[in-house]
Amino acid sequence: MSEATPQELLAKLLTDPRALAELRQNPDACAARYGLPAQEVRRLSTAGMPGLRVAASVTRWKNLSAVMGSLPATLALCQAVVDDDTIVGEVLAHVRMTTPRGVVSAGERLGELASRHAGDARRSVIQDVVRYETLSYEIREHAAQGQPDPGRGPSLGACVRAVTFGCPVAEVQRRILAGRPFEDLRERTTHYLVSVRPGGRMRVHRIPEALRDLLGLCDGSRPVTVLSHRLGMPTDRVEQALAKVRALGVEIRTGPAA
Amino acid sequence: MNPGRVLPNLGVGLGYRAPLHDGILEHHREIDWLEIITDDYLHDPGTWDLLRTLRDRFPLVPHGLEMSVGSRDPLDEDYVRAVAAVADAVDAPWVSDHLCFTRDQGIELGNLTPVHRTAAHARYIAAKAQKAQDLLGRRFLLENIAYYVDLPGELSEAEMISEVMRHCDCGILLDLNNVAVNAANHGFDPFRFLDSLPLERVEQVHLAGNAPDQVQEGFRFDAHDDEVSDEVMELLAHLLERQEVKGILVERDERFPEDFGEMLTDLRRARAITAREGVR
Numbered sequence: 001m002s003e004a005t006p007q008e009l010l011a012k013l014l015t016d017p018r019a020l021a022e023l024r025q026n027p028d029a030c031a032a033r034y035g036l037p038a039q040e041v042r043r044l045s046t047a048g049m050p051g052l053r054v055a056a057s058v059t060r061w062k063n064l065s066a067v068m069g070s071l072p073a074t075l076a077l078c079q080a081v082v083d084d085d086t087i088v089g090e091v092l093a094h095v096r097m098t099t100p101r102g103v104v105s106a107g108e109r110l111g112e113l114a115s116r117h118a119g120d121a122r123r124s125v126i127q128d129v130v131r132y133e134t135l136s137y138e139i140r141e142h143a144a145q146g147q148p149d150p151g152r153g154p155s156l157g158a159c160v161r162a163v164t165f166g167c168p169v170a171e172v173q174r175r176i177l178a179g180r181p182f183e184d185l186r187e188r189t190t191h192y193l194v195s196v197r198p199g200g201r202m203r204v205h206r207i208p209e210a211l212r213d214l215l216g217l218c219d220g221s222r223p224v225t226v227l228s229h230r231l232g233m234p235t236d237r238v239e240q241a242l243a244k245v246r247a248l249g250v251e252i253r254t255g256p257a258a
Numbered sequence: 259m260n261p262g263r264v265l266p267n268l269g270v271g272l273g274y275r276a277p278l279h280d281g282i283l284e285h286h287r288e289i290d291w292l293e294i295i296t297d298d299y300l301h302d303p304g305t306w307d308l309l310r311t312l313r314d315r316f317p318l319v320p321h322g323l324e325m326s327v328g329s330r331d332p333l334d335e336d337y338v339r340a341v342a343a344v345a346d347a348v349d350a351p352w353v354s355d356h357l358c359f360t361r362d363q364g365i366e367l368g369n370l371t372p373v374h375r376t377a378a379h380a381r382y383i384a385a386k387a388q389k390a391q392d393l394l395g396r397r398f399l400l401e402n403i404a405y406y407v408d409l410p411g412e413l414s415e416a417e418m419i420s421e422v423m424r425h426c427d428c429g430i431l432l433d434l435n436n437v438a439v440n441a442a443n444h445g446f447d448p449f450r451f452l453d454s455l456p457l458e459r460v461e462q463v464h465l466a467g468n469a470p471d472q473v474q475e476g477f478r479f480d481a482h483d484d485e486v487s488d489e490v491m492e493l494l495a496h497l498l499e500r501q502e503v504k505g506i507l508v509e510r511d512e513r514f515p516e517d518f519g520e521m522l523t524d525l526r527r528a529r530a531i532t533a534r535e536g537v538r
Contacts, residue, residue: 006374006409007330011365040410050475051407051443057474058406059369066368093365098297098324140302198304 009034013052014059015093017085020052060084063092070097071107071133073176077126078110081117100141107134124166125186129176132169135161135194136202143196151220153227154242157251159196162207162215164189170204195250205248214241218252265397265461266351268317268505270529272521275510281518286315288522293507296320296353300340306347318348319462319505321355321431327386327400328359328373338393345396352461352504354399354431355390357383357422370403375411375418384425391428399461401431404439404480415440416454423459430455433464434493435509439480448489449496457501465490465528466509483512486524491531498535506532 009030012019023030023045031041044052064084067075078087091109096102111130115123143158156162168190175182191212193205207215210231217227224242228235246252269290272282282289292312299305299320312318322341326334345353358370373379391398402419413421423430432455441448465486472479486508494506508524515521 005330005363006411007328007359007362007371008365010371010374010407010409011359011362011367014367014369014371015365036410044407044410048407051477054406054474054477055369055371059367059371063368092368096324096361096366097368098300100301144301144303198302198307200302 006034006036009036011093014056016089017056018089020056023052024049060088063088063097066097067092067106067110070103070137071110071130073129073173074107074110074114074126074133076176077118077122077129078114081114087113100137100144103137104134104141107137121183125172125182128165128167128169129173131163132165132173135163136196136200139194139196140200153220153223154218155220155253156215156218157195157253160251161194162191162212163194164191164212166190168206170206193245193248193250203249205250211241211245214238215245218242220253265504266317268319268351270506270525270532271316271319271508272525273321273507273509273511274312274318275514277514278510278518278521281521283315285518285522288525289316291317291319291505291507293319293321293354293509294344294348296322296341296344296355297324299344300337303343303347306344309344309348313348317351319350320344320348320353321401322353323355323370324360325355325390326358326360326362327355327383327390328357328371328379329362330359330382331361331363333386333389335393338390342394345394350396352397352399352429353394354401354462356403357400357419358403372403372405372407372409373418374409375413375415377413377421380413380418380421381425384422384428387422387428388426391426397429397461399429399431401433401464402436402440403433404436406443406477408444414454416451420454420456423456428459429461430459431462431464432460432497432503433466433509434490434497435464435466435468435482435486436480437493438487438489439468439478442478448493452493452497453500457497460497460501460503462505462507463494463497463503464507464509465494465524466511469513481512482509485520486527491527494528495531495535498532 013023027042027045028038031038091106091113095106097106107130111126114126118126139159139161167185167188172182172185191207191209193207195203214231217230224235224238228238242252271291271293272289274292274294299309320341324337341353356370359373360367360370387398387400437448437451441451466482467484467487468479468481469484472481506528508528
């Protein structure tokens with residue numbers, strides 16, 4: 001079953017406007033390529049065209065709705081520079097939005113598409129927005145592989161990350177979705193503590209660099225005394241900082257006392 | 259477990275959607291069972307706490323979107339195993355998805371798309387559905403979809419469904435709104451369509467309605483966004499005169515009513531028809 005087939009033709013017609021135009025202009029060539037009777041393909045290219053247009057528009061709408069729900073600012077950045085047909089044809093027709101890996105892949109591809117058309121000035125912001133919006137999916141995918149045994153020291157829960165962006169990306173996302181300019185927020189290094197709840201809901205806390213450094217070392221391999229030594233921070237301040245994070249409802253696993 | 263075992267009679271239920279959550283719990287005595295969208299729970303066992311809460315009150319049936327049994331690609335066994343895990347978690351009596359394709363030869367459609375209707379393809383689909391049922395370890399039902407474009411093929415839709423069923427022992431989930439929409443859009447009689455199906459294989463029914471303004475290029479739109487229409491209720495009565503089914507489900511996907519009473523009206527109307535036709 002490797003030769004071109006009618007279902008492959010239909011899939012192309014629903015995701016690529018060029019295929020639809022080709023069907024209209026040269027139905028016989030389409031019929032030959034996809035192994036269909038020429039007379040029936042001619043009928044598809046005339047009487048069947050309204051149904052094809054409706055089906056293509058439903059397919060486009062469903063794909064864009066799925067992205068709107070999971071990668072809204074990434075999609076908005078893309079839609080600012082390319083049309084919806086291009087987004088569907090070049091990206092969404094090649095990723096499965098129903099898996100965390102598929103959403104991450106869609107984000108990366110949309111980011112590449114937007115960057116190609118947006119120019120250098122926006123490239124780093126686009127990359128940050130993509131990374132921010134795909135983060136919960138990456139975390140969920142990683143967490144699904146299981147949580148490692150707790151080590152000797154504190155470690156972040158499986159659904160927790162301390163991350164750094166080149167801009168205050170949470171605010172950038174809000175402004176993009178509100179249709180407001182965000183250029184003034186570029187090139188401001190910003191740190192966040194991100195935790196993902198069941199169902200993918202993300203909680204985000206902006207954190208100072210010192211806490212980012214501490215949490216970045218919390219991989220379970222270092223007892224509090226080692227963290228204290230590495231950061232030049234008293235042990236009780238390390239404990240207090242971790243307690244404050246826990247008080248936010250963020251999971252920090254505790255290793256045995258050093 | 260024998261997938262072909264006699265299925266329990268679930269009664270009249272409702273499609274679980276988050277906007278309906280509070281109304282469902284408040285009126286749980288009027289809802290016999292719930293159908294959940296499998297894909298919402300596949301990759302995040304953290305969400306199963308919700309399912310377990312629902313399962314304490316209702317039988318749950320997982321209804322999937324992405325099995326794509328109609329595509330020419332091999333069955334996605336990882337996907338089927340993930341569906342089976344959800345089904346096991348809720349002790350589902352059966353599992354369903356659609357007789358369609360959502361991807362083919364590397365093209366992802368993200369939409370339920372009509373298959374090429376040939377006898378050879380029907381046998382291919384039947385083999386995939388049978389394999390899915392075997393992996394799931396429980397009865398697997400295939401739902402008829404609404405479609406706006408018809409690929410040139412050698413079988414009618416009813417013949418295609420019949421041919422698939424002839425070559426596997428899965429069941430049918432008959433969406434009567436999809437039947438009504440397809441009949442209007444493609445010019446056939448929905449009652450004759452029902453009569454030409456292997457009705458003894460119909461285990462479950464979907465009931466839904468479409469807002470009257472949902473028309474595009476002359477096509478009635480399947481949106482599942484309104485009260486169940488009289489036409490669909492008549493199709494239900496017609497079906498139940500001929501075949502008892504194990505589950506009747508009211509499905510609403512959009513434009514959720516502010517007043518949950520609208521959902522209850524649909525449930526009560528369906529229940530009245532089942533009572534009149536002598537089934538539970």
